[in-house]
Amino acid sequence: MQYWKKLTRSEIRNRVDEALNHNIDYHERSILGIPASHLDGNVFNKDADSLDNAPFLKTMVANPNHIGCHTMGESEPFFAGTQKLEQELISIVAEDILNCESDKYDGYVASGGTEANIQAIWIYRNLFKKEFGANYDEMCILFSEDSHYSMHKAGNVLNLDIITVPVTDNSREITRETVKQQIESAKARGKKYFIVVANMMTTMFGSVDDINIYSETLTNTGVEFRIHVDGAFGGFVYPFSTNSEAMTFANPHVSSVTLDAHKMVQAPFGTGIFIARKGLIDNVFTNEAQYVSGLDATLIGSRSGANAIAVWMILQTYGPHDWFEKIHILNHRSNWLCNQLKEARVDFYRHPGSNIVTIRAKHVAKELAHKYGLVPDQHNGNAQWYKIVIMEHVHIDHLIPFVEELKQSEKVTNHSILVTKKHRGTHFPFRFFRTRFFAGK
Numbered sequence: 323m324q325y326w327k328k329l330t331r332s333e334i335r336n337r338v339d340e341a342l343n344h345n346i347d348y349h350e351r352s353i354l355g356i357p358a359s360h361l362d363g364n365v366f367n368k369d370a371d372s373l374d375n376a377p378f379l380k381t382m383v384a385n386p387n388h389i390g391c392h393t394m395g396e397s398e399p400f401f402a403g404t405q406k407l408e409q410e411l412i413s414i415v416a417e418d419i420l421n422c423e424s425d426k427y428d429g430y431v432a433s434g435g436t437e438a439n440i441q442a443i444w445i446y447r448n449l450f451k452k453e454f455g456a457n458y459d460e461m462c463i464l465f466s467e468d469s470h471y472s473m474h475k476a477g478n479v480l481n482l483d484i485i486t487v488p489v490t491d492n493s494r495e496i497t498r499e500t501v502k503q504q505i506e507s508a509k510a511r512g513k514k515y516f517i518v519v520a521n522m523m524t525t526m527f528g529s530v531d532d533i534n535i536y537s538e539t540l541t542n543t544g545v546e547f548r549i550h551v552d553g554a555f556g557g558f559v560y561p562f563s564t565n566s567e568a569m570t571f572a573n574p575h576v577s578s579v580t581l582d583a584h585k586m587v588q589a590p591f592g593t594g595i596f597i598a599r600k601g602l603i604d605n606v607f608t609n610e611a612q613y614v615s616g617l618d619a620t621l622i623g624s625r626s627g628a629n630a631i632a633v634w635m636i637l638q639t640y641g642p643h644d645w646f647e648k649i650h651i652l653n654h655r656s657n658w659l660c661n662q663l664k665e666a667r668v669d670f671y672r673h674p675g676s677n678i679v680t681i682r683a684k685h686v687a688k689e690l691a692h693k694y695g696l697v698p699d700q701h702n703g704n705a706q707w708y709k710i711v712i713m714e715h716v717h718i719d720h721l722i723p724f725v726e727e728l729k730q731s732e733k734v735t736n737h738s739i740l741v742t743k744k745h746r747g748t749h750f751p752f753r754f755f756r757t758r759f760f761a762g763k
């Protein structure tokens with residue numbers, strides 16, 4: 323661990339204070355040229371006493387702008403202090419979570435996973451144009467049918483064709499055969515440059531693509547490709563629940579990664595994270611951004627520095643070990659739910675170690691799904707699946723009434739021969755486990 327250490331509250335407060343002291347203070351200095359200021363003092367409390375123990379709110383009120391990318395060249399000097407903490411956050415994610423070599427990456431806090439995915443695809447589109455003289459109709463975006471819809475947005479915004487790979491119905495996997503088929507047929511239609519998005523946990527299923535299938539098949543086909551990993555959901559989960567490094571920068575085929583801190587990290591919205599190998603981001607430098615010091619290599623433009631501070635604070639509060647434990651507590655709850663579903667013979671999908679459990683819709687009455695806020699794969703009345711995401715606030719005590727109702731519902735009793743009443747002891751999970759599994763009965 324290069325950067326990531328658990329810090330105390332006062333250490334965090336001091337680091338944020340120090341960072342803010344290296345930003346300009348609109349109250350102390352005459353800053354005449356920038357179209358920005360602290361938050362409106364008539365509306366937002368700027369009283370030092372109430373903000374001193376609230377470093378995030380203090381940063382919000384100071385309102386630093388983190389426009390541009392701060393892992394390269396120069397940046398706006400007015401906000402250098404908090405930009406440096408963002409740089410540290412990017413280092414934690416790139417090096418300590420995603421196994422990138424020191425200083426071999428660029429990255430920034432984006433508005434979300436959507437922006438980070440579009441940023442990646444934008445980079446590879448320009449790279450293929452610049453390095454290979456690729457035409458638009460020779461390029462395409464390749465991803466599985468379970469991928470997030472932001473890839474469709476990217477294709478639309480960036481004028482690129484999309485090619486989706488079907489997945490198996492039960493295991494939600496891309497296969498060598500289907501990937502090969504799609505690549506061959508794309509090639510026959512003149513596609514030579516492939517922008518691949520591999521999923522590190524999909525939104526609906528938590529499934530993880532076998533990235534080697536993409537890299538090996540594309541290499542064998544002899545076409546140019548770059549792989550982006552979409553870890554918007556899984557970026558802060560999967561690296562802690564697996565020993566595999568295939569979705570990290572330890573894999574030479576991984577060029578960039580998206581993570582979202584506003585999902586599992588519970589940071590404020592506006593905290594997507596984009597990381598790419600050093601130099602790739604240069605493909606989207608906007609030289610016309612002349613009024614921005616250091617120009618701009620991001621899609622977004624102005625963005626809140628307080629967002630980056632929030633993510634930095636959360637990760638530093640936990641440190642790597644507490645974060646690992648947190649993910650494993652969610653994993654434990656997910657195991658509990660899966661065991662209950664198995665007992666009731668309810669069909670579901672769950673990737674090992676994932677905190678998303680996706681249940682076949684045939685077992686779930688609409689009213690039940692509505693009551694417990696389950697999310698369907700489609701909202702058009704044709705739901706095939708409903709998902710449960712085991713977040714921090716989803717305790718086993720909240721799952722119990724759902725499981726009880728599910729087991730008693732017609733859709734389940736009609737479907738399966740229920741185990742005897744004696745064993746339906748949802749309220750006593752440990753006794754249940756011990757008698758049924760540990761004693762080998």
Ligand SMILES: *Cc1c(COP(=O)(O)O)cnc(C)c1O
Binds near residue numbers: 433472524552553
């Ligand atoms: C949520 C999500 C996105 C989009 O992220 P936003 O932050 O909503 O823009 C992209 N990909 C995956 C896998 C996601 O789960």
